[in-house]
């Protein structure tokens with residue numbers, strides 16, 4: 001059973017005994033794995049922003065720890081990554097406002113509680129998956145390059161291979177921009193001439209100021225590519241909530257904005273959350289001529305605001321894998337600060353930032 005993988009990963013984290021216990025209890029909850037259409041999560045009555053903040057933060061810490069420790073090509077990683085993506089989105093509107101009120105809660109010893117697990121399950125439609133059920137086998141998009149694997153049997157997730165890279169080679173990617181308040185500009189300044197990168201941008205951020213930033217990206221030799229118009233539906237749900245035609249319409253709008261600003265068609269596409277149905281992905285590949293791209297090194301750069309911690313984590317992940325497609329976000333100050341040190345570290349340690357067209361050639365098989 002899929003959850004056993006995650007549970008095993010959790011139990012390996014001896015430092016989180018209370019969290020593992022909480023998770024185990026939640027597994028016995030029938031409503032999580034019922035064959036019926038799941039009931040919406042019970043609203044948490046009279047929950048203060050501080051309490052919600054504590055609940056989401058505890059769960060987020062728990063899942064980001066798993067995502068950091070697990071290999072990206074494992075079910076444990078994918079499940080933890082998706083859960084964490086949901087929690088980050090819930091935390092955003094709460095800001096840090098709740099932090100003071102919940103200061104007495106020791107977050108390190110809490111995992112996701114029942115209400116939070118039910119929310120995550122509902123968001124991704126995991127509640128309708130039977131225990132041990134294999135709803136969908138993996139779908140090969142391009143052998144040796146990209147595969148769709150189903151998280152918990154029903155959430156299609158783009159799994160990327162980096163076998164086309166030699167040891168010591170990395171591709172740098174930045175998602176969710178452009179930032180128009182200087183963060184993306186700083187990355188461009190650092191990476192100019194040294195580290196050609198892919199910027200997976202959102203069409204909703206391509207007003208006049210955003211278009212000026214991506215024009216600059218393109219002029220400095222970077223790839224400006226498709227992430228989505230929103231991230232991914234207007235209410236932040238994955239593309240699986242859209243029909244293929246809706247996905248294509250959103251990507252088309254974004255591709256037009258990119259072409260208008262840079263003069264170039266986007267060359268790559270990375271679906272938000274890595275989640276997309278194979279038929280929608282193949283339709284996007286055919287319609288826009290893009291190379292699909294996931295990642296093989298997740299820096300989890302949203303999980304800490306401490307640049308020193310992030311730098312240590314990032315370099316340790318790169319060293320462990322020895323090569324890969326690195327996922328960062330040019331919308332977080334800590335990521336931008338770490339990028340400066342990372343470019344130098346890569347150079348000093350014999351790594352080479354390769355041109356992203358290596359991936360296109362691998363995808364097209366030449």
Ligand SMILES: [Zn+2]
Pocket residue numbers: 175176227231272273
């Ligand atoms: Zn994103």
